[in-house]
Amino acid sequence: MTDTYTSSQAGPDHVPTGVPGLDAVLKGGLLPRAVYIVQGGPGQGKTILANQICYSWAARGERSLYVTLLAETHHRLLRHLQNMAFMDNQYAGTSVVYESAFDILRMDGLEGILRYLTRNGKRQQASLIVIDGLFALEENAESERAFREFINDLSIYADVVGCTILLLTNSKRDSGSPEFTMVDGWLHLGSDEDQFRTFRYLQVCKFRGSDFISGRHMTSITGAGFRVFPRLEAVTGELTSAPMRDQRLSTGASGLDHIIQGGIPFSSTTLLVGPTGVGKTTLGLSFICQSSEAEPGLIFGFYEDAHRLRRRATALGLNLGAMIDSGVVEVIHHAPTELLQDQLAEEILNAVRSRGVRRLFVDGVDAFKQAAINTQQLGRFFSTLTAILRCEGVTTVFTAELAEIVGGENGLRFAAVSAIAENIVLLRYAELESRLYRTLAILKMRESGFDPYVFEFNLGAEGFMVGERMERTEGVVAGHPHRQPSSGREDV
Numbered sequence: 001m002t003d004t005y006t007s008s009q010a011g012p013d014h015v016p017t018g019v020p021g022l023d024a025v026l027k028g029g030l031l032p033r034a035v036y037i038v039q040g041g042p043g044q045g046k047t048i049l050a051n052q053i054c055y056s057w058a059a060r061g062e063r064s065l066y067v068t069l070l071a072e073t074h075h076r077l078l079r080h081l082q083n084m085a086f087m088d089n090q091y092a093g094t095s096v097v098y099e100s101a102f103d104i105l106r107m108d109g110l111e112g113i114l115r116y117l118t119r120n121g122k123r124q125q126a127s128l129i130v131i132d133g134l135f136a137l138e139e140n141a142e143s144e145r146a147f148r149e150f151i152n153d154l155s156i157y158a159d160v161v162g163c164t165i166l167l168l169t170n171s172k173r174d175s176g177s178p179e180f181t182m183v184d185g186w187l188h189l190g191s192d193e194d195q196f197r198t199f200r201y202l203q204v205c206k207f208r209g210s211d212f213i214s215g216r217h218m219t220s221i222t223g224a225g226f227r228v229f230p231r232l233e234a235v236t237g238e239l240t241s242a243p244m245r246d247q248r249l250s251t252g253a254s255g256l257d258h259i260i261q262g263g264i265p266f267s268s269t270t271l272l273v274g275p276t277g278v279g280k281t282t283l284g285l286s287f288i289c290q291s292s293e294a295e296p297g298l299i300f301g302f303y304e305d306a307h308r309l310r311r312r313a314t315a316l317g318l319n320l321g322a323m324i325d326s327g328v329v330e331v332i333h334h335a336p337t338e339l340l341q342d343q344l345a346e347e348i349l350n351a352v353r354s355r356g357v358r359r360l361f362v363d364g365v366d367a368f369k370q371a372a373i374n375t376q377q378l379g380r381f382f383s384t385l386t387a388i389l390r391c392e393g394v395t396t397v398f399t400a401e402l403a404e405i406v407g408g409e410n411g412l413r414f415a416a417v418s419a420i421a422e423n424i425v426l427l428r429y430a431e432l433e434s435r436l437y438r439t440l441a442i443l444k445m446r447e448s449g450f451d452p453y454v455f456e457f458n459l460g461a462e463g464f465m466v467g468e469r470m471e472r473t474e475g476v477v478a479g480h481p482h483r484q485p486s487s488g489r490e491d492v
Contacts, residue, residue, distance in 0.1 A: 018056020021228030040189030069133030252286035255466030274427030
């Protein structure tokens with residue numbers, strides 16, 4: 001998968017790491033002739049990250065020297081790396097050379113390590129040197145002053161020979177420790193828990209000579225290797241708006257376009273709000289089935305895969321199956337499990353840009369809430385995502401579950417959604433004289449007029465059809481008439 005963020009392109013003095021997302025955080029990559037500490041506890045991904053950089057550089061013709069101290073044997077290390085997609089055996093032992101310097105450290109101390117690096121770095125013509133086990137160097141130093149002098153000599157060596165050095169450590173010392181004050185950069189890898197969920201993150205604590213994106217960025221380790229998901233709102237930069245068009249896009253629902261004076265405004269964001277089963281997905285499918293080769297569509301959903309959507313569309317008289325087969329519409333489905341919100345946004349934007357998508361249907365805003373580590377960030381996240389989609393010229397329809405529509409005083413309760421919705425369509429049930437009706441009302445239509453009434457609608461073989469204006473809407477319920485409405489409040 002390619003990086004979404006244009007800021008990941010390396011500047012004139014940066015060397016790309018080859019780690020997806022990391023170059024965006026570092027505003028281009030690492031700087032040559034610099035020394036960096038990669039800190040993190042056991043299992044946080046330091047070794048995988050460093051090796052991924054080595055093999056990425058090898059693919060560009062660069063050579064790396066990977067030096068181990070008190071670490072696992074090279075045989076075990078390479079065996080574990082075999083499962084990683086970035087691991088290319090043609091570079092192991094040639095462009096990426098593994099050597100152990102533990103005996104040298106034990107016999108000759110820090111001075112012996114410096115002589116070893118000078119000799120072997122030159123022999124290997126290494127552009128990148130990784131020292132795995134900085135804590136072992138610290139433990140073998142005669143004094144803290146000697147350790148500071150070693151770090152200083154290491155920085156001088158990197159500058160003189162023109163190589164980049166990564167120091168891997170699980171040390172928990174603070175930022176005032178000499179190794180952190182004297183190096184050029186410091187990357188911290190960590191993990192934390194959100195109730196029963198564990199998540200990984202990367203934080204740039206220091207990056208001398210270049211700008212970087214501060215704060216925590218979620219990460220993952222999979223068979224593809226190490227991946228960083230920069231916070232969407234932090235990497236967007238200057239947005240260039242797509243040329244605006246005085247155009248309306250048909251919803252595909254009979255009668256609805258007339259109510260909203262011709263259709264959904266071009267490159268706007270519409271939120272379909274309502275209880276489970278009322279017809280939100282059906283209306284979204286009606287919208288996406290108006291796609292064409294000139295205006296490709298994308299369905300990004302969490303609850304129904306392509307097979308189930310095809311079957312539902314067929315029952316509604318929609319030609320979704322043919323559109324999927326022809327490539328006019330793409331379906332991306334994720335089970336609402338332990339995903340990351342920035343990961344989801346990146347996948348959406350990559351899919352939009354790769355196919356020039358103009359109609360986007362995101363079925364399930366609530367899944368983004370489940371993916372969020374910090375729900376307070378959701379407002380900024382959605383504001384940024386929808387702003388990017390508008391600038392890409394994408395007209396977007398979201399769906400959101402509404403837990404409670406209060407019947408007693410005919411009030412309405414749901415969380416603030418103005419951050420993501422220029423247009424809001426409310427779908428709900430109404431029980432009148434022992435009959436259950438589906439109703440539709442437009443709550444908001446920015447920069448457009450609309451009919452401010454409640455309308456009945458029906459779902460059937462002819463699709464989503466809006467009928468007559470309702471004269472009465474007493475007995476509004478959130479869900480099934482035989483089930484009590486929820487008393488909770490759903491945050492979107």
